[in-house]
Amino acid sequence: MLLRLRCYILTQLLSSPSASPASQLHRLFSAAAPGASPNPSFAVEEYLVATCGLTRPQALKASAKLSHLRSPANPDAVLAFLAGLGLSDADVAALVARDPQFLCASVERTLTPVAAGLSGLGLSRSDIARLASLAAHKFRQKSVLSKLQYYLRLFGTSHNFLRVMKFSNILSHSIERVVKPNVAYLRECGLQDCDIAKFCIQRPRMIISNPEHVQAMVACAENIGVPRASGMFRHALQAVAFLGEEEITVRVGYLKSTFRWTDAEVGMAVSKFPPLLRGSEKSLQRRFEFLISEVGLESAYIAQRPVMLGLSLEGRLRPRHYAVKFIKENGLLKCDPSYYTVFKESDMTFKKKFIHPHKEAAPHLEKDYDAACKGEVPTNFRFT
Template identity: 70%
Template sequence: MLRLRSSILAHLLSSSQATSPASPLHRLLSVAISPSTGFAVENYLFSTCGLTRAQAVKASRKLPRLKSPANPDAVLAFLAGLGLSGADAAAVVAKDPQLLCASVERTLAPIVAGLSDLGLSRSEIARLASLAAHRFRRKDTVSKLEYHLRLFRSSENLLRAMKFCDLISHSLERVVKPNVALLRECGLGDCDIAKLCISRPRMITANPELVQAMVTCAEDIGVPRGSVMFRHALHAVASVGKEEILLGCPAKVEYLRNTFRWTDAEVAIAVSKAPAVLTKAKESLQRRSKFLICELGLEPAHIAYRPAMLMYSLEGRIRPRHYVIKFLKENGLLKCDPSYYTVFKESEKTFKKKFIHPHKEAAPNLEKDYDAACKGEEPTNFRFT
């Protein structure tokens, strides 16, 4: 391990030394500071690290003991050796100014060596340094990432989750592991947990009491633990505000009930089949209700049992396809009356194959009009020649 760490450090430093004399890094390392004039931290952060003047002022307050550019120069060279651009390094320093005081040999190089041992590539470590910010230099970084790598099943999944949340800033023992244990009790396997947490990492980083409230909320809206849809229900619930979660999501459920004229049982059916309906904006739901119930004449119960209709784009999919079906009916081109659910759920290719292409001779402009409607160019009527 010691030889590996030494070789990594040597490689990174040799990479930086091989930098072109005209590069920012070479200029960075050749800055001369006169002992007689002292070391101006703020100016160094601005002129050498690339921080804005405002960032430099703020960051300098966290570096009262920094008296020389020697260690900061070594840190910046180390980051450059990892592959971070000047802008990326500046962003990292702005988030964690004290990184400039970290020892490359005793702190940063061992962490990079440990991450390499876990299978992370150099580019992945560079991305991690940008995402983890002030946590990257912590001694427990490697052990925490080892746990998360096992949980997320790949470094790519882990880094995708890190875009939404600094996972390694949360306690494994007090927060993450209790939440993971709860999710497993709900019937989710590690693969399901990984899929859930890639875009909703708060499911394992939030206070365990809040995560328990999310589980309860998912159950209360009619999705039982252990069901195929439970992960999707948790994903939807995790998108709702904290205050509403703690209250059991009553406001959104009540809104669905009133907007679509559903009974309690129908709300439960709709949410259990399509939990993501909870994430839809109220105005979006209102427009869908008006169109599906008032214009198309669909029964509320029909929609409740087919809530996927609420997930499709109203302007880019539902309306244009309605125009096509209406046109075909008015002109006697339909042999049978298809259900709107079938019409809306078909892929674009299948929809055209079933409802547009067979009528090219009778209605040569139908596809053109449909494509225009999908782009928002709502026609007053479809031409028939």
């Protein structure tokens, strides 16, 4: 019966996309949900396994929070609601295992009004289904609507909001006591809402951390030589976020010893390219050694242009070096180029400057270069 109910509701939803899923659900539940009387012998654990798809250990743990249930009527209605939103069986099982009491929520008084409110805020049915999976118990609280309204203004789109939710349930934190003070402080530091949104997608904990902690991170970003007014400030804040002073000191020591930089050079490099503080040491070292041994750059030159250490070795540095080396050795380049320019330009600009002018003399150069960017580095670029 439950399976037929699910299929009926989902079919009705798909056949009438113009109406909101919430309004349809409200109407369909009134017509399609079967009545049920209390059943003293209702076995919650078996229901969780057979109907909800939980494993036996999950069901055993979840059933402790559902011991008051005496009938499958409400859980059946909740499952039909979730099926109507489009959640898969696996998604439903994960949600119930995470929040067993979701099965106790009132579809008519809580879930349907919440879904209707979310639809009114512009969320699609798939967005609402995704939010139900990610938010769990917060989805069955009507306060989710006011919180989401705030976050949609901050993040710009439901897509951005759901990306943040994937890594951190920010709906579980107080907007008034935590989020708004942090956002206001970041705005005072010169960050625009679009910057804060980008930041939170990568570091969701920033706006839900203790405000004093956020202020300490801002101070740390300034201490590495990046002022608030700098366009690099957001990147500096991302680099030092949740790193302690000791960790930063250790990384600075690594940069000095590995790259043979002076204190001044380390300070300059970090202030110009803060991600040096978080990058993989092995990857940084491989790029540095390539730039020194194969390209022939000086350590001090790299310190002044540290962004090169953040570029892909296999996808950019190596193939561009080989291409420039080829055209230089074959007399197609009249003067030595700035390797910083060679490496930092967009792919389109690089080709326009160094590949396309030599199409007649080296017709295979672009093809060889494209292959090199995909990791198929040839031993020699070809003329014919």
